[in-house]
Amino acid sequence: MRDHQGELSFDPRLPEDWPSLKFPLRWQGSRLYITVTKDALTVEVREGEPVSFSVRGTAYEVSDAVTIPLDGQGPVRPGRPTLRQIADARREDGTLLSASVPVTSALSLDLIAEEQAKREEQGTRMRSAEPGEVSEPRRRLVW
Incomplete structure (x- = not known):
């Protein structure tokens, strides 16, 4: 889009x-x-x-x-973009480009549940990333 x-x-x-x-x-x-x-x-x-x-x-x-x-999907690109690929990407007006990919696999959901349990033990809560914020790979948990 x-x-x-x-x-x-x-x-x-x-x-x-x-x-x-x-x-x-x-x-x-x-x-x-x-x-x-x-x-x-x-x-x-x-x-x-x-x-x-x-x-x-x-x-x-x-x-x-x-x-x-739709007549076809165009070229199939395997894998997912990494944060390093988009970390410094900018729009024409100079603003930082940010993106997130919805979590769809059971393995990813297990990782989220595991991370949530760790944070509950530590007394911290998960939060959404702020606009333009780039966090470590596998640590960006956005609901």
């Missing part, structure tokens, strides 16, 4: 082992719900005015819901 000078655009590509990705989005006063699968992108307007956007260069407008078939 990109905001190109006020124009919403999508070129969705899911990681190979993800069946779908769903998220809410506020766009120019409208409340949207986005669903991406390997085969389709669905944009639903839950509140507000109709929304114009593009998917891989084709323009659309939605006032309730639209599902757009």
Whole structure:
């Protein structure tokens, strides 16, 4: 998803082992719900005015819901980005670029539970990372 000078655009590509990705989005006063699968992108307007956007260069407008078939995912890139790869990345305006990847594997959930138990023993609590904050790999626990 990109905001190109006020124009919403999508070129969705899911990681190979993800069946779908769903998220809410506020766009120019409208409340949207986005669903991406390997085969389709669905944009639903839950509140507000109709929304114009593009998917891989084709323009659309939605006032309730639209599902757009996707022809392939593009090149598959194995693995996940590391914090070192994005630690010093900056946008055109010079602000720090930050990203997080949702935790999806049982192993990762076990690591979170283990970390939470350690912190409870120490009397500390987990917290969300602050915008622009970069923490050590495997220590960034964001809910």
